[in-house]
Amino acid sequence: MDKLDCVVVGAGVVGLAVAREMALQGHETVLLEREASFGTISSSRNSEVIHAGIYYPKDSLKAKLCVEGNRMLYEYCRDHQVGTQRYGKLIVASDPQQVDDLHGIFYRAQQNGAREISLITAKEANALEPDLRVAAAILSKTTGIVDSHAYMLSLLGGFEDAGGMVAYLSPLNHARVIPGGFELEVGGADAMQLQTKYLINCAGMSAPAVAQRIEGIPADHIPKAYFAKGNYFSLAGKSPFRHLIYPVPEPGGLGVHLTLDMAGQAKFGPDVEWLEIESEDQINYAVDPMRGERFYAAIRQYWPDLKDGSLQADYSGVRAKIVPKDQPAGDFRIDGPNEHGIEGLYNFFGFESPALTSSLAIAKYLKGLIQLEQ
Numbered sequence: 193m194d195k196l197d198c199v200v201v202g203a204g205v206v207g208l209a210v211a212r213e214m215a216l217q218g219h220e221t222v223l224l225e226r227e228a229s230f231g232t233i234s235s236s237r238n239s240e241v242i243h244a245g246i247y248y249p250k251d252s253l254k255a256k257l258c259v260e261g262n263r264m265l266y267e268y269c270r271d272h273q274v275g276t277q278r279y280g281k282l283i284v285a286s287d288p289q290q291v292d293d294l295h296g297i298f299y300r301a302q303q304n305g306a307r308e309i310s311l312i313t314a315k316e317a318n319a320l321e322p323d324l325r326v327a328a329a330i331l332s333k334t335t336g337i338v339d340s341h342a343y344m345l346s347l348l349g350g351f352e353d354a355g356g357m358v359a360y361l362s363p364l365n366h367a368r369v370i371p372g373g374f375e376l377e378v379g380g381a382d383a384m385q386l387q388t389k390y391l392i393n394c395a396g397m398s399a400p401a402v403a404q405r406i407e408g409i410p411a412d413h414i415p416k417a418y419f420a421k422g423n424y425f426s427l428a429g430k431s432p433f434r435h436l437i438y439p440v441p442e443p444g445g446l447g448v449h450l451t452l453d454m455a456g457q458a459k460f461g462p463d464v465e466w467l468e469i470e471s472e473d474q475i476n477y478a479v480d481p482m483r484g485e486r487f488y489a490a491i492r493q494y495w496p497d498l499k500d501g502s503l504q505a506d507y508s509g510v511r512a513k514i515v516p517k518d519q520p521a522g523d524f525r526i527d528g529p530n531e532h533g534i535e536g537l538y539n540f541f542g543f544e545s546p547a548l549t550s551s552l553a554i555a556k557y558l559k560g561l562i563q564l565e566q
């Protein structure tokens with residue numbers, strides 16, 4: 193059996209960016225995907241927002257890779273003809289008691305090095321968005337939307353042009369450490385065995401489950417997976433807003449916010465619904481229309497004119513969490529040889545938002561880790 197340089201597990205946006213980077217570095221790389229196509233799980237069930245890096249704790253990987261990823265993603269999309277819309281975003285304190293919190297967020301954004309951020313008055317915010325109920329706001333000019341499907345298609349093209357190969361309907365079932373690498377059991381209709389020097393686990397919310405199938409990882413190095421569903425409701429008719437509108441955040445998520453798609457159509461969400469499940473295959477993605485009631489109340493805090501009956505249950509996605517409810521959101525976690533002691537193995541845990549924004553910076557960061565450890 194010939195040995196590959198690298199196998200990446202999972203063709204979501206993170207796996208695609210990582211696999212492309214490995215192929216560009218000259219590694220003979222295979223990308224294994226359980227589903228029939230790329231990007232069908234979290235990478236196509238999100239808000240497509242290019243975040244600016246505002247909320248995350250200083251010096252966290254989320255903060256660093258989001259700020260860098262924002263810049264890299266706009267540059268990449270410009271150079272590869274992938275659509276973006278730089279709408280800008282307003283974080284809105286809708287009453288005066290929230291203004292202190294808003295200042296705290298602004299301070300954090302500055303510490304993170306987020307670009308083109310300013311505090312604006314109610315008058316300035318209403319000049320931009322007359323329908324807002326607002327006491328003060330943060331304006332983030334580099335927040336925007338990316339056509340995430342076109343972006344992933346472009347990453348896939350770059351990967352294949354660099355000599356990479358993708359195998360669909362090919363779940364990684366089992367792996368064991370062999371001298372100088374790994375032997376893999378791949379399932380599906382064309383079940384096969386592969387050998388590889390590097391094994392990179394980018395299986396999204398199933399990354400902990402995939403890690404459990406890799407013989408030799410100490411059990412205490414595999415985090416428990418938690419699942420937090422985010423439901424969206426779309427707005428019937430034309431959006432009254434031209435910016436993305438966010439309230440001051442709530443625990444576990446960013447609050448019921450308004451985002452726009454590439455065509456300017458508005459949707460609200462995602463909210464935060466913790467699921468009592470053990471694995472990804474138990475997820476029900478249907479959106480319960482009853483959750484809409486909470487949306488009306490939350491949205492009317494900053495948009496009092498929202499009319500009854502104008503929200504429709506839309507789609508949902510599930511966040512890849514590695515910390516439970518009621519604890520502060522964890523950071524991105526890349527476990528390499530320094531953590532678990534296995535040469536050539538990298539596990540990506542907790543790659544929830546802003547991993548779409550950060551994807552190119554994540555791939556660059558991994559390249560640095562591998563170079564350091566060679």
Ligand SMILES: Cc1cc2nc3c(=O)[nH]c(=O)nc-3n(C[C@H](O)[C@H](O)[C@H](O)COP(=O)(O)OP(=O)(O)OC[C@H]3O[C@@H](n4cnc5c(N)ncnc54)[C@H](O)[C@@H]3O)c2cc1C
Pocket residue numbers: 201202203204205206207208224225226227230231232233234235236237238239240241242243362363364365394395396397398402421422423462508509510511512543544545546547548549550
């Ligand atoms: C509701 C919601 C809103 C979000 N909004 C934003 C946003 O606006 N901006 C932003 O930057 N980020 C956002 N995110 C985060 C972003 O969507 C995800 O972090 C990102 O898509 C994760 O990509 P991934 O490649 O790690 O995971 P995924 O896209 O889930 O891909 C993992 C892949 O691994 C495959 N897989 C699993 N097990 C196996 C196996 N055994 N063998 C082979 N393949 C396997 C799966 O089939 C899947 O294709 C949001 C997330 C959610 C849930």
